[in-house]
Structure formats: C-alpha cells, structure tokens
Amino acid sequence: MQYISYYQSPLGKLLLAADQTGITGAWFENQKYYARGLDAEHTEKETPVLNDAKRWLDLYFSGKEPDFMPPLHPSGTPFQREVWDILRQIPYGTTMTYGAIAKEIARRRGLARMSAQAAGSAVGHNPVSILIPCHRVVGSNGSLTGYAGGMERKIKLLALEKVKVEDYFIPKKGTAL
Known part of the structure; x- marks a missing residue:
C-alpha cells in the first residue's frame, strides 16, 4: 500500500509517496513522469516516513544541508x-x-x-x-x-x-x- 501527501515547496507543490519501507516518489506538479510508479490504489495519509521527508525538505529549502535522510524505496530496474x-x-x-x-x-x-x-x-x-x-x-x-x-x-x-x-x-x- 502506498500513502501520499503534498508538500508546498518554494518551487511548487510536490506530491510525496511512500510505502511501509520508505519514500517511493517525490514529484513536482506537472513535471515529466509525474506520479510514475504511484500505485493506482493509494491513500492520502500522513505517515512517519512522509513526515520525515517533509522535515528534510523544510531543512533543505531553508538553505541548510539536512543531516539525515528519510528511508527511500524507489522502484526501478x-x-x-x-x-x-x-x-x-x-x-x-x-x-x-x-x-x-x-x-x-x-x-x-x-x-x-x-x-x-x-x-x-x-x-x-x-x-x-x-x-x-x-x-x-x-x-x-x-x-x-x-x-x-x-x-x-x-x-x-x-x-x-x-x-x-x-x-x-x-x-x-x-x-x-
């Protein structure tokens, strides 16, 4: 099961997706390949992993290098x-x-x-x-x-x-x- 949440960045809205393991996607609205890999069945819900990603993005967009990385779980070859x-x-x-x-x-x-x-x-x-x-x-x-x-x-x-x-x-x- 994938969960989604949105993050309003200074460069536009990001769709964040995660499963039980980690972040599976982060896409700017209207970007190429938007939501590619997002399960058709997903739920909008705040999860600890998604909250960690938002905290990471808050630090990043404040001009600081984040000192942690939320777990990542991208799907690919x-x-x-x-x-x-x-x-x-x-x-x-x-x-x-x-x-x-x-x-x-x-x-x-x-x-x-x-x-x-x-x-x-x-x-x-x-x-x-x-x-x-x-x-x-x-x-x-x-x-x-x-x-x-x-x-x-x-x-x-x-x-x-x-x-x-x-x-x-x-x-x-x-x-x-």
Whole structure:
C-alpha cells in the first residue's frame, strides 16, 4: 500500500509517496513522469516516513544541508537503482557529469565503459526528486542538461546549494530540455 501527501515547496507543490519501507516518489506538479510508479490504489495519509521527508525538505529549502535522510524505496530496474545510488553520493553543493556516472557504473561492473546516455536515461527517470539529487547532474561540456522538474527549478535548486550556476549554460536545443 502506498500513502501520499503534498508538500508546498518554494518551487511548487510536490506530491510525496511512500510505502511501509520508505519514500517511493517525490514529484513536482506537472513535471515529466509525474506520479510514475504511484500505485493506482493509494491513500492520502500522513505517515512517519512522509513526515520525515517533509522535515528534510523544510531543512533543505531553508538553505541548510539536512543531516539525515528519510528511508527511500524507489522502484526501478537494477541499473536504475545503481545509478540512483550514485546520485545519492553526490555531495550537497557539487555536481557530477553523466559521463562520470557512466564511468562509475562501468568500474563497479568491471566493464571497460558504459554509455553516458544510458546513465542519463536512468537519471531522468528518478522518481524521488531532490532527495535523490538528480538536479546535481550536468553535461560534460558544462551544460545544464535536462531535469524532469524543469530547467528553471534545476537552476534554483543548484543555486540554493550555492553551486555557481553562472559557470554552466543552458543548451539552445536538445532532447533533454
């Protein structure tokens, strides 16, 4: 059974979802892949896990790095979960490239190389916005490529973490915008 609750962030309303294990989703209203993975049968109810996520988000949006993480339980393929694990290791206030994620996956699997596009697809399908920080992933050329929650939100999230967003650029065209 999944439970949902809403959180009003400075960047828009978030739908939060959790099961008995942890947070299964956090989606901005109208974002790409909104509520993907949310069970058709779910109940709106405050639970300890959802309350922990809201407390974490309160700290985060106040400009502080939260010193705890609510339990997370996103549903995805083994490859996606491996990529999301790497995302969780990107330190607050820093960025990582899709290529670096692909290299880390290749290293973990004992492969010579891994596709940055495959890593990018897994990053883009992250169902737990902000808590699993896919907004910290950038292109190797310094571009602020795609964010399911929208480029404006990605820039604001990075700026909140004191990342020098002026060091990056928004590409004029591309599939990840």
